[in-house]
Amino acid sequence: MNASNPHRAGPHRHEGPVHAMNVDHPRRLVIEAPRSTRIVADIDVLVVGGGPAGVAAALAAARSGARTLCIERHGMLGGVWTAGLLNPLFDTPGKGWLIADLIARLKQAQAWQSWKWTHTFDVETMKLVLEQMMQEAGAQWWYYSYVVDSIVENGRIRGVVVESKSGREAILAKVVIDASGDGDVAARAGASYDLGREGDGLCQPMTLMFEVDGVRAFPIQQNAGELYDALLASHKVRGGPALPFGRAKNVPWIIHTARADTAAVQATHVYRVNALDTRELTAATVEARRQAHELTRLLRGVPGLENIRLIQTAPAIGVREARRIHGHYRLTVEDISTGRFFEDDVTFGNFPLDVHEVNPDEVARSGRIHATRPFGIPYRALLPRDVAGLLVAGRCISGSHEAHASYRVTGTCMGMGQAAGLAASICAAENKLPHQLDGVHLRRSLLDKGAGVLGERTIEQLVGDLHGDKLLWD
Ligand SMILES: Cc1cc2nc3c(=O)[nH]c(=O)nc-3n(C[C@H](O)[C@H](O)[C@H](O)COP(=O)(O)OP(=O)(O)OC[C@H]3O[C@@H](n4cnc5c(N)ncnc54)[C@H](O)[C@@H]3O)c2cc1C
Numbered sequence: 001m002n003a004s005n006p007h008r009a010g011p012h013r014h015e016g017p018v019h020a021m022n023v024d025h026p027r028r029l030v031i032e033a034p035r036s037t038r039i040v041a042d043i044d045v046l047v048v049g050g051g052p053a054g055v056a057a058a059l060a061a062a063r064s065g066a067r068t069l070c071i072e073r074h075g076m077l078g079g080v081w082t083a084g085l086l087n088p089l090f091d092t093p094g095k096g097w098l099i100a101d102l103i104a105r106l107k108q109a110q111a112w113q114s115w116k117w118t119h120t121f122d123v124e125t126m127k128l129v130l131e132q133m134m135q136e137a138g139a140q141w142w143y144y145s146y147v148v149d150s151i152v153e154n155g156r157i158r159g160v161v162v163e164s165k166s167g168r169e170a171i172l173a174k175v176v177i178d179a180s181g182d183g184d185v186a187a188r189a190g191a192s193y194d195l196g197r198e199g200d201g202l203c204q205p206m207t208l209m210f211e212v213d214g215v216r217a218f219p220i221q222q223n224a225g226e227l228y229d230a231l232l233a234s235h236k237v238r239g240g241p242a243l244p245f246g247r248a249k250n251v252p253w254i255i256h257t258a259r260a261d262t263a264a265v266q267a268t269h270v271y272r273v274n275a276l277d278t279r280e281l282t283a284a285t286v287e288a289r290r291q292a293h294e295l296t297r298l299l300r301g302v303p304g305l306e307n308i309r310l311i312q313t314a315p316a317i318g319v320r321e322a323r324r325i326h327g328h329y330r331l332t333v334e335d336i337s338t339g340r341f342f343e344d345d346v347t348f349g350n351f352p353l354d355v356h357e358v359n360p361d362e363v364a365r366s367g368r369i370h371a372t373r374p375f376g377i378p379y380r381a382l383l384p385r386d387v388a389g390l391l392v393a394g395r396c397i398s399g400s401h402e403a404h405a406s407y408r409v410t411g412t413c414m415g416m417g418q419a420a421g422l423a424a425s426i427c428a429a430e431n432k433l434p435h436q437l438d439g440v441h442l443r444r445s446l447l448d449k450g451a452g453v454l455g456e457r458t459i460e461q462l463v464g465d466l467h468g469d470k471l472l473w474d
Contacts, residue, residue, distance in 0.1 A: 044428035046173035051079020053394030054179030060421025062139035085314035091411035150189035183323035183396035208288030218304035234301025327398025329380035339373025344439025347415030379439030
């Protein structure tokens, strides 16, 4: 056995000094001594979060030649797609480049299936395909690693501090992309942000997705209301606590997946939870898991679902909304409802405003789904106002509570990710900071890569090219 192997037999002791700390009991504080943290990587582009936005960002950066590292706290890539057991994949048509590539691979693996106007995928194949794409692109990624701090010098982010089984370590990068969903990196770097709805700060409810089998006899749902009515009828017979939602357009859904006879169920709802508080997250997960078991019992009283079994609840609760980092541009509901374009558009959204009401007592209004026109997402919405060297991608970009209810879907988050990754790689190669990069130039580079950006072609062309999906606003 190698002498440096830490797994050798015999007694062990932590290598290096034990970090000095004092407990200040009266003030309920632990006073930590200044510490030195080992730099374990120094790369071009660092992406925090391996969800739809982060994977796209890492792939775009690595495929464009940047030395790229992605940090992910779970043991899988995909974010809400995989750790959240989410289906279907919304708003992919016309997004091109990496999204088109991902879909082609899922199709080839027979892990892609049409569902209503869109598509569902097989979660296990998604995990595998994302890892294969990252390997092929030459992107590195580390699992089980939590970013706990941002390293900032004179207003510019230089990297992050990561904690994992390997201890506390530092990573430096020329450009950092915050694709953590919650905007952890940007906030710790000092970026200002909004949390929740204007006025009271409440966020959309959380949902723990769960998977059931035995759904073969259940037809594709036409709308959420009919299942709600059937659940209510089942509740009258079977009894139990009240349903966790009212009659709405966006809950509950039985979503047949690409795996035979199984469905993802979008039905649990936990309200008024702050995604930035670990104790609230724990309590929400416990409550949502209780709801998942309870709803399965009630769903067995719905015709066609008599034989369902709960296969699993998602490894992580689904967070719809947390920080929205202040950028050089803030997307508004007017931009979305009028289908505004910008000269620095780097991707687009084509999805309704899907607000899950923030309060259970507002549940009667839940599921306000307004029609929208396709709208552009400008590079400036990915550029934090207060911190240099940083980009944001995914649901934490700059926008209002209601605008976020449209652009947060995963196809659009991937579109933002591929734009941020390409931008970061150009900046790293040209020794620029992201705010020094011309968004119009970036847009042209994205078009060269085959990314779908509005303005150059009509939305019908973009959509028709790829999947012939029905436009949502038809
Ligand atoms: C219940 C629910 C249902 C939804 N339904 C749909 C739907 O049907 N279709 C659709 O397209 N979209 C849907 N959405 C929206 C969509 O899933 C999210 O908005 C989208 O996943 C956001 O992508 P993201 O990459 O920004 O964030 P995420 O998917 O949240 O990914 C962020 C990643 O960062 C990692 N991370 C976070 N913090 C850290 C840290 N400090 N250190 C290291 N890693 C970190 C996380 O583990 C995660 O992998 C739904 C969302 C929810 C919650």
